Amino acid sequence: MSFVNYHTKEINCKIVYYGPGLGGKTTNIQFVYQKTASNNKGKMITLNTENERTLFFDFLPLDLGNIRGYKTRFHLYTVPGQVFYEASRKLILRGVDGIVFVADSQVDKMDANRESLEGLKKNLVEQGHDLNKIPIVMQWNKRDLPNIVATQDLERELNQLDVPSFEACAIKGEGVFETLKSISKLVLLNIKGGLED
Amino acid sequence: MVNVNSLVKQFFLENEYNKLASKIVVIRNDGINVYSNIADEFEKSSIGALTSGLWQAAESISAFTKNSSTDFEEFRLSFDTSGDGLYVLPLSIMETKYFICAIFAEEDNPARLKRYIRLLRDNLETYLSELSADQDKNRNGYLFKEISDDEIDQLFSFGGV
Numbered sequence: 001m002s003f004v005n006y007h008t009k010e011i012n013c014k015i016v017y018y019g020p021g022l023g024g025k026t027t028n029i030q031f032v033y034q035k036t037a038s039n040n041k042g043k044m045i046t047l048n049t050e051n052e053r054t055l056f057f058d059f060l061p062l063d064l065g066n067i068r069g070y071k072t073r074f075h076l077y078t079v080p081g082q083v084f085y086e087a088s089r090k091l092i093l094r095g096v097d098g099i100v101f102v103a104d105s106q107v108d109k110m111d112a113n114r115e116s117l118e119g120l121k122k123n124l125v126e127q128g129h130d131l132n133k134i135p136i137v138m139q140w141n142k143r144d145l146p147n148i149v150a151t152q153d154l155e156r157e158l159n160q161l162d163v164p165s166f167e168a169c170a171i172k173g174e175g176v177f178e179t180l181k182s183i184s185k186l187v188l189l190n191i192k193g194g195l196e197d
Numbered sequence: 198m199v200n201v202n203s204l205v206k207q208f209f210l211e212n213e214y215n216k217l218a219s220k221i222v223v224i225r226n227d228g229i230n231v232y233s234n235i236a237d238e239f240e241k242s243s244i245g246a247l248t249s250g251l252w253q254a255a256e257s258i259s260a261f262t263k264n265s266s267t268d269f270e271e272f273r274l275s276f277d278t279s280g281d282g283l284y285v286l287p288l289s290i291m292e293t294k295y296f297i298c299a300i301f302a303e304e305d306n307p308a309r310l311k312r313y314i315r316l317l318r319d320n321l322e323t324y325l326s327e328l329s330a331d332q333d334k335n336r337n338g339y340l341f342k343e344i345s346d347d348e349i350d351q352l353f354s355f356g357g358v
Contacts, residue, residue, distance in 0.1 A: 003229045004340060005202050011340075012229045037355045042239020045247065056250060061242035064352040068341065072352060075228065075242060091253040095227020177353060185349045191340040 002097045002191045010071045013187050014095055015180075018120050019102035020112035021053070021081030024141040024170040028102060029060045029076050031176045036062060054080040057092050067188065074184065081116065090123050098135035098187035099124075100179055102170070103158055105140050105148040110157065117158055131161060135186035138165035139179045144172070201290055201325070205232040208324050214317050218299035218310060223321075224248055226294045248298040252285055275311070280304050284311050288318045290325050297321075 003012040017025040026046070033044045040063050047056035058078040065072060079089040101120065103113045121131055140154050149157075151167060159165055164182050168175025205223050209215045215234040222241060223232040228249035233241045256269050274285040283300045284307075299314050301307065 003225065005200065007200050007203050014227055014229070035355075040355045042242055045243055047250075056254070057246075059243065059246045061239050061246075063238065065354070067344065067348055067352060070340075073238075073242070075246065077246070087257055088254075091250065091257065094253065095225070095229070181349050181353055184352065185344055185346075188344055189339065189341055192338075 002187070004070075004191060008071075009069055010073065011067075011188070011191065012073045012075065013097040013184075013191070014075045014077065015098045015100065015183055015187065016092055016096045017076065017078040017100045017102055018089070018093075018116070019081060019141075020104055020109060020116040021083070023081055023102045023104040023109070023113075023116075024168075025078040025081060025100075025102045026054055026058050027170040028100070028139070028141075028168075028176050028179070029058055029078060031170060031173045032062070032076065032180060033060055035173070035177070040064070053082060054078055055085075056080065056088050064184070072188070074187075076180075083115070086119065089119070090126070093120075093123050093127060096129075096134075097190070098137070098183045100137050100139055100183050101158075102139045102141050102168075103154060105142045105154065106145055107147050107149055110149060113158055133190075135183060135190050136161060136163045137179055137183040137186065138163060139168050139170075139175060140165060141168045141170050141175075143167045143174075144169040202231050204325055205290075205321065208321055209234070212317075212320070217313055217317065218301045218304075220244070220298075220300040222248065222298050223288075224296050224298065226296070231295060244298065244300070248285055248296055252287070252296055273311075273315075277301075277307055280307065282307065284314055286314060286318050288322055290322065 017028055019025055033041060042061040045059040049055045060076040062074045062076060064074060077092050079092045101117060124131060124134060138159050140151055155165065166175045166179045168179060170176055209232060221234050222230060222244050224230050224245040226249065228246040230241045230245040235241050252274060255274055270287055276283050281302045283298060285296055285298045288295050288297060297314060297318055301310055304310055
């Protein structure tokens with residue numbers, strides 16, 4: 001849940017990158033890290049296995065600057081994508097303000113995408129979220145690879161919530177900031193606690 | 198709405214608890230920092246995220262030998278040697294779970310430090326429950342009614358597209 005400090009005029013939000021294993025979640029936030037000036041970012045924390053698969057989470061704190069006088073700080077997390085880390089994914093989703101679902105566009109990854117998306121929906125509902133209200137953005141990653149699913153098919157199969165979606169090639173940085181900007185806007189617009197109705 | 202950050206900060210400074218351990222943070226259940234005696238904003242955030250993850254993972258592991266209704270309010274989490282380490286305690290502020298994490302180095306008497314942290318936790322809960330009742334103001338609706346794409350572009354002007 002986002003945190004607004006009205007005295008110091010600060011907003012803190014938590015965004016989680018979710019999706020199947022090896023889909024490019026960590027690559028997304030690594031690219032954000034690389035492109036961010038050092039005074040806008042903290043250390044990127046990665047809790048990895050020995051072969052560099054995400055074990056618990058990646059974490060990147062970002063200071064984005066001001067919006068209407070509020071200093072805005074986003075905390076980006078990734079979940080471990082491998083199937084057997086379900087318990088860790090549930091923990092990381094606690095308090096989430098917005099989700100980027102990173103789907104792998106390759107044909108042979110569609111089952112993994114569906115399974116991961118179903119897991120996400122189940123975990124969100126278990127934690128009391130309304131799937132129609134929580135900000136979610138889809139990212140169709142790895143568009144540069146051969147043997148990929150057409151975006152219309154990805155939309156039909158995976159975007160039944162009809163949320164914004166972006167094509168990406170995260171390893172080259174394509175689509176990474178477009179996706180992050182979109183989820184950031186949705187999250188900021190969803191912050192409760194205004195002074196007026 | 199009660200400003201928890203200000204109240205917790207006031208409590209720490211009035212009682213000089215900020216000097217108790219080399220690094221002390223108070224965080225929400227989701228890792229957001231509420232108070233810290235650390236100057237570096239990013240270090241605070243990282244400690245918050247890791248402490249929250251650490252506690253939640255420990256709860257989940259403990260739940261394998263406890264029934265599902267166990268609450269972990271009485272639990273404490275230590276990771277230390279005889280002089281260095283960290284100590285995490287849960288606390289409840291206005292029915293929301295928070296954590297205090299003390300990180301210490303070359304501490305002569307970690308057991309005494311941990312007792313002080315437990316006392317601090319109890320005092321903080323009492324202090325906030327007394328202050329919160331008369332400071333409540335309702336904030337309804339959403340913080341922003343609309344945000345333009347230009348404003349979002351401005352936020353991300355440090356890099357990217």
